[in-house]
Structure formats: structure tokens, C-alpha cells
Amino acid sequence: MSALPFIDLKAQYAALKPSVDARIQRVLDHGQYIMGPEVKELEDKLAAFVGTRHCITVSSGTEALLIALMALDLKPGDEVITTPFTFAATAEVIVLLGGVPVFVDIEPDTCNIDASLIAAAITSKTRAIMPVSLYGQVGDMDEINAIAAAHGLAVIEDAAQSFGASYKGRRSCGLSTFGATSFFPSKPLGCYGDGGALFTDDDGLAQAAREIRVHGQSQRYTHTRVGVGGRMDTLQCAVVLAKLERFEWEIARRLAIGARYQALLEKLPVQRLALRPDRDCVWAQFTLHVQARSQVQQRLSAAGVPTAVHYPKPLHQQPAYAQWAQGQSFPHAERAAQSVMSLPMSADLSEAQQDQVILALTQALDGLEP
């Protein structure tokens, strides 16, 4: 059996080659590499897809989070409540602006922030809540929005892993003050480099984000506020436009492949991620919990099945972020970091490939303590 790719971007390109190539060629022909027509075309299509008044494309998912906080005018010392079980970028942008990340533990079964613990973490300095829709499943946004409304806080969804996911019939990114996503190649909707987008219904915040993206300019060379160089390239927008052509199909495939993985795992001595009935998961990573993880990973690797760990250490235990946790422990995040493991996942994963993964996993688990 041949080794599987962890994420199959080559099969995706093969399927979309005519439109990707034509879209790229069109940019090369018109030559507007910065803020060319594809930027607005993509923003209009993505805003319609998500169902928000505004979409602002930016240079990465990290920049989307940063610009959202800047548009909200986060000040040094302001607190932002978030999860310790996420990629570093979530807390990084808070600290970069002089803000204070306040960590709240996760639900052990979904690995998303536990909304029932948020109210107790609010202080007079809290400005925003930043939940992460981890692995592609939105957290308890209605509950989080209600807490935020009661305390006058903004909510920024870190939707870097959940673009295309649905929550109570609405789309991820369109559920709160800001939704921020990433088009890093391996995300559910990826480009061929770095890219990202912000979504909001608030006209003033959208205007602020658009200005911050171009060095705070309200007009050319009028710097109304401090901004960043945060534009997304026209070429990368062209790639996403081409990928949008079969994105609905890809979402359906991701849901079906995820459901099939979940069913096939039922009889194995592993713990599956819990899925809430009123939302779906686009499985940016197909993640489960296993014991003796490193042994299982080694056995899978020997069988040609690549795995990954998202994430091996929660942020409150990372050297750069431990100071913000002030010695607190977050037991569910710590336990998840010990046991999570992600399996190969992409819209183009075939049933035969998936069966190969499950067979290898079954053999890898054989003889290990459950």
C-alpha cells in the first residue's frame, strides 16, 4: 500500500486545474497584483456565502484576528477571553496589542471553549470574547453572544478552521461581531500561500478594518489611524475564486467523510470528538482521542498513514504565554493535548483510502491498553 497524503492538495488542483490556471493567467494579463478586481469579486462572493454585509480579505488568518482587535480599538491592559487549546495565533494577536489573554477551559468532548465558564472570567477590563471553532465545529455561539451582550463585549469568532461550517442554519464567520478565517492552504478553503478574511455586519467596524488593512488610510496618504500592511494578493484571491467553484461539493464531501470516519471508529478503543446536533463540522482536521498516542502514531506512520497533533501543548503551558495564565491549570485542555490525534482528511479522500486508514489504526491499537 502506498503512503497517503495527510491533506491531498494535488488531487484538488488536478480537479480544478482549468479554472485555477485561467484565473491566474487573467491576473498575469491585467497585472493588477495588489487590490485588483479579483479582490472585490472574492469579497462579494464570500460575503454572500456567509450572509454578512461585509467581507474584508486580508493577508492571513492571523492578520484577520489582529485587524479585528485593532478595529475594536483594543487598548493595552484590555482583557480578551479565549481558549488555551488553540493555535498560538489566537492569543498572539491579543498580546501583540498589549492586551491580556484570559484563558477559560474547554469542554472535554468537543474541545471548544466551555461557555458556562466564561461569565466567571469577566472583569471590568474585559473587552472581547474570542472563541475558536476548533477542528471545524462552531462552539456555543448563542450562549457566548448572550454573555457578551449582557456585559457589552465584542465577540470575534476565530473561524480559521471552520469556514463553510453551519450553526443553527447560519454560517460560521457570520455569527458574531467579527468572524475571522484563514485561507492557509490546508484550511477547508485554502489559497496557494497566505490569505484570510474578516466578516462583519457592522458598517463602522468594516470601514475601520478596510482602513487598517492599508496602513490606516481613509484616502491615499491620509493616515487616519495606525494600520498594518494586511492586504491579500490578487493572485491568491484568484485561486480562492477558482476553488469556490466546487466548495459546496467539498463541504458535502467533508461532512460525509467525517461521518464515515465517526461510524468506522465506533467499535475501536478511541474517543471520538462529540458533535452537537444543531451544527456541523467541516473537519479542518479529522481529530480523535487515543491513549498511547506516540506509539499509535509510530505504528500508523510505519503503515504509510500520516498523522498530526493539533495541539500537543496548551497555550498556558507555552513559554511565551504561561505568564498570562498566572499559574492556573486548565485540566481539560491539558488532557486533550495528551490524547488528540488527527487523521488524513480532504474532500478528495476516497473510501478505499479511508478504509486503509481505519485498517492501519485498528492494527495499531491492537495490543495497546485502551
Ligand SMILES: *Cc1c(COP(=O)(O)O)cnc(C)c1O
Ligand atoms: C490556522 C489558524 C490561524 C492562523 O491562520 P494563518 O492564516 O495561518 O495566519 C489562527 N487560528 C487558528 C485556530 C488556526 O487554525
